[in-house]
Amino acid sequence: MELNKIYIGDVLEVLKSLPDNSIDLAITSPPYNKGENKKGWLVKNVKYKGISDKIKEEEYQKWQIEVLNEVYRVIKPGSSFFYNHKIRWEKGIMLHPIEWISKSNWHIRQEIIWDRGIAANIRGWRFWQVEERIYWLYKPRDKKDLIGDELLSKHALLTSIWKIPPEKNNPHPAPFPIEIPTRIIYSIFDEEKNKIILDPFAGSGTTLVAAKALNHNYIGIEKVKEYADFAKERLKNYQQELPKIKEELKKHQVKKSFKERKARGEFTGKHKPKTTLF
Ligand SMILES: C[S@@+](CC[C@H](N)C(=O)[O-])C[C@H]1O[C@@H](n2cnc3c(N)ncnc32)[C@H](O)[C@@H]1O
Numbered sequence: 001m002e003l004n005k006i007y008i009g010d011v012l013e014v015l016k017s018l019p020d021n022s023i024d025l026a027i028t029s030p031p032y033n034k035g036e037n038k039k040g041w042l043v044k045n046v047k048y049k050g051i052s053d054k055i056k057e058e059e060y061q062k063w064q065i066e067v068l069n070e071v072y073r074v075i076k077p078g079s080s081f082f083y084n085h086k087i088r089w090e091k092g093i094m095l096h097p098i099e100w101i102s103k104s105n106w107h108i109r110q111e112i113i114w115d116r117g118i119a120a121n122i123r124g125w126r127f128w129q130v131e132e133r134i135y136w137l138y139k140p141r142d143k144k145d146l147i148g149d150e151l152l153s154k155h156a157l158l159t160s161i162w163k164i165p166p167e168k169n170n171p172h173p174a175p176f177p178i179e180i181p182t183r184i185i186y187s188i189f190d191e192e193k194n195k196i197i198l199d200p201f202a203g204s205g206t207t208l209v210a211a212k213a214l215n216h217n218y219i220g221i222e223k224v225k226e227y228a229d230f231a232k233e234r235l236k237n238y239q240q241e242l243p244k245i246k247e248e249l250k251k252h253q254v255k256k257s258f259k260e261r262k263a264r265g266e267f268t269g270k271h272k273p274k275t276t277l278f
Contacts, residue, residue, distance in 0.1 A: 025197045029201060065103050112134040154253050172227055196216070213241065
């Protein structure tokens with residue numbers, strides 16, 4: 001397995017070539033199987049070059065379960081996969097990612113709400129959907145290990161709702177904002193370095209850039225060469241993205257420790273808890 005490389009090819013073919021239990025963390029956003037929707041879109045439809053993002057939903061979910069299980073195989077026990085998806089509707093029927101994730105081998109550790117602050121579809125069939133989901137999936141070390149290691153408070157304080165606007169300055173049709181993989185990597189590894197981070201649908205390489213900037217190794221998989229080439233350029237010039245990455249890192253801080261808050265009686269009723277955490 002070669003580190004710090006983007007494999008250009010099909011996700012399952014490449015994943016199958018990677019060894020068992022070899023990856024420390026995976027982060028991804030797959031294609032969403034949304035297809036064309038001409039009605040009521042505020043932002044333009046996502047269209048990948050040379051790839052159809054519309055297959056039969058049943059086939060799509062089967063494919064995603066296969067990908068989830070291959071990532072499970074290559075991940076080390078005690079490690080995590082952050083899988084970004086969203087709730088969709090097809091002909092009025094809700095399609096929830098939990099449906100297929102819970103058929104995979106993964107243990108679901110948390111559902112994080114990514115509040116993008118902007119809706120794609122502004123018709124009034126429902127309240128405007130401004131959020132996507134990020135599933136924190138966990139590979140237990142053994143049958144008793146369903147909780148895993150604890151996050152440091154400075155990371156856990158960022159809560160389960162992540163208010164991060166979508167990325168605007170990227171020619172890829174559906175890129176992550178760099179804050180998302182940065183938040184995940186820093187929260188999981190804190191100051192540890194040299195871990196191996198995988199993004200099986202690497203696109204413009206946002207996960208890989210965050211991994212490199214935080215001194216880790218990366219492996220990306222991407223079918224479209226043009227996106228992979230763009231990602232390689234980004235990786236060469238990763239310093240340009242450091243200001244945004246540093247802004248995200250600054251958010252990981254505890255202003256008052258648990259001990260200090262306890263000493264003030266914040267948990268015993270002597271003082272009322274503050275309404276805000278920060
Ligand atoms: C939502 S995008 C990922 C964007 C990425 N997070 C970023 O920040 O740029 C999904 C990517 O999966 C790629 N893709 C779709 N089908 C694939 C397949 N079978 N194998 C590998 N990559 C695929 C698409 O070309 C697209 O770049």
